[in-house]
Amino acid sequence: xxxxxxFWAFKRAPPTGAxxxxxxxxxxxxxxxxxxxxxxxIFHSVQGESTWMGAPCVFVRLTGCPLRxxxxxxxxxxxxxxxxxxxxxxxxxxSYDCDLxxxxxxxxxxxxxxxxxxRELLDAGRTVLIExxxxxxxxxxxxxxxxxxxxxxxxSGEAARMDWSNVDRLRAxxxxxxxxxxxxxxxxxxxxxxxxxxxxxxxxxxxxPVHEQPRGVEIGGMQGLSxxxxxxxxxxxxxxxxxxxxxxxxxxxxxxxxV
Ligand code: SF4
Numbered sequence: 001x002x003x004x005x006x007f008w009a010f011k012r013a014p015p016t017g018a019x020x021x022x023x024x025x026x027x028x029x030x031x032x033x034x035x036x037x038x039x040x041x042i043f044h045s046v047q048g049e050s051t052w053m054g055a056p057c058v059f060v061r062l063t064g065c066p067l068r069x070x071x072x073x074x075x076x077x078x079x080x081x082x083x084x085x086x087x088x089x090x091x092x093x094x095s096y097d098c099d100l101x102x103x104x105x106x107x108x109x110x111x112x113x114x115x116x117x118x119r120e121l122l123d124a125g126r127t128v129l130i131e132x133x134x135x136x137x138x139x140x141x142x143x144x145x146x147x148x149x150x151x152x153x154x155x156s157g158e159a160a161r162m163d164w165s166n167v168d169r170l171r172a173x174x175x176x177x178x179x180x181x182x183x184x185x186x187x188x189x190x191x192x193x194x195x196x197x198x199x200x201x202x203x204x205x206x207x208x209p210v211h212e213q214p215r216g217v218e219i220g221g222m223q224g225l226s227x228x229x230x231x232x233x234x235x236x237x238x239x240x241x242x243x244x245x246x247x248x249x250x251x252x253x254x255x256x257x258x259v
Contacts, residue, residue, distance in 0.1 A: 036085045037113045038063040040077040040106065043258040044096050048248030050148050050175050051204045052129060057100040058093050062114060065107040067133055069156040071179065071213045071222035076257065077106040078218060086113055090120050102129040109136040118142050135161040138169050146203075147174040153188050155181025155210070157220070170202045177206040177244075180225055186233050193241060205241040207234060211249055 040061040047057040061074070063081030093101055101121050108114050109132050119142045121128050128145045132138065135158070138147055149166055152159045156179060170176065176198050178189035189207060192198070198205045209230045215221030231243050252259045 035111070035113060036083045037089055037111055037117065038081045039084050039089060040074075040081040041258055042089070042092055044098060045248065045259045046251070047100065047102065047129075048246050048259075049131075049177070049208070049244060050129065050206060051242075052100065052146075053244065053247050055100050056098050057102050057129075058096045058098050059102050059104060060089065060093060060108075060117070062103070062105045062108045062111055064110055065105055065133065066110060067107065067135055067152075067156075067158045067161055068219055069133075069152065069158050069179075070220040071156065071181065071210045072216070072219045073211070073213055073254070074106065075216045075219055086117055086120070089117060090124075093121065093126075094124055099125070099127055100129070101126045102131060104131040105133075107133050107136055109138065109141070115140055115142070118145050132166075133158075133161075134166055135163055137163055138166045143171065147171075148206075149174060149176050151176060151178055151189070151192055153178055153181060153185035155179075155185040155222075159188075167196050167198075170198075172202060174202045175204045175206060176202055177208060179208050179210050180230055181210045181222060182225065183229075183233070186230065190237060190239060193239065199240045206244045207239075207241050208244050208246065211246060211254060 040063045042060050044058050047053050047055045061077055063077055065078055103114060103118060108130060118128050122142055122144045129148055130141060130145050131148045132150065134150045134152055141147060152162050180186050180189055193205055207230060209225040209227045210222055212224035213222045227245060234241060234243055248259050
């Protein structure tokens with residue numbers, strides 16, 4: 001069986017296979033063990049965010065994330081998931097008559113095998129979107145993939161985890177997303193957009209009003225931000241960004257899984 005190094009974002013799994021939160025210095029790059037992908041769910045739906053919104057898409061949700069954003073709506077993906085061989089995952093995704101695939105999480109780039117899965121999906125002719133938190137380096141991602149890079153605002157509680165070198169690596173076909181929790185988050189996003197010339201450098205800059213999220217087991221929860229307020233701020237400042245709502249939360253109940 002193929003042997004790989006377990007990526008730093010996960011601590012050593014106990015016999016139960018459960019994953020822990022955050023990096024562990026003693027274990028960094030130290031565990032050599034067969035590492036299939038840990039998959040939370042694979043499903044077919046319509047894309048709910050980004051410029052690909054509304055397009056039919058196969059989603060591959062990987063288990064685990066080193067962050068704990070207060071508004072996280074996929075807390076169930078922090079630990080739940082089954083270990084699956086990459087070839088098995090690839091076979092299932094390609095069984096859908098659908099050209100668009102999103103690799104998401106959790107944090108999809110925290111599992112090194114994901115980089116190979118992305119390449120294999122691209123080789124098979126699929127268009128691949130990667131929804132990533134910004135906390136894990138995107139170097140090594142196949143350049144044919146479309147990265148949708150979160151830049152965490154202060155309101156997320158995880159802004160300090162941002163790896164800003166990911167912004168330097170943005171390509172013209174990538175997108176950037178800010179989840180805006182407040183007026184001060186909006187001002188942070190506005191200044192980051194200007195400072196890093198994001199509108200000029202990538203396909204789209206997305207400003208998304210945070211959706212109300214109840215307190216969870218590991219996340220603090222969040223009050224929603226009025227989309228009208230966000231739209232008014234963007235218009236008043238004349239920003240060339242796109243205000244986006246999460247389409248899947250409009251079509252289905254906001255807490256619905258697998259959509
Ligand atoms: S980065 Fe994404 S998956 Fe991870 S805690 Fe934040 S919102 Fe949830």
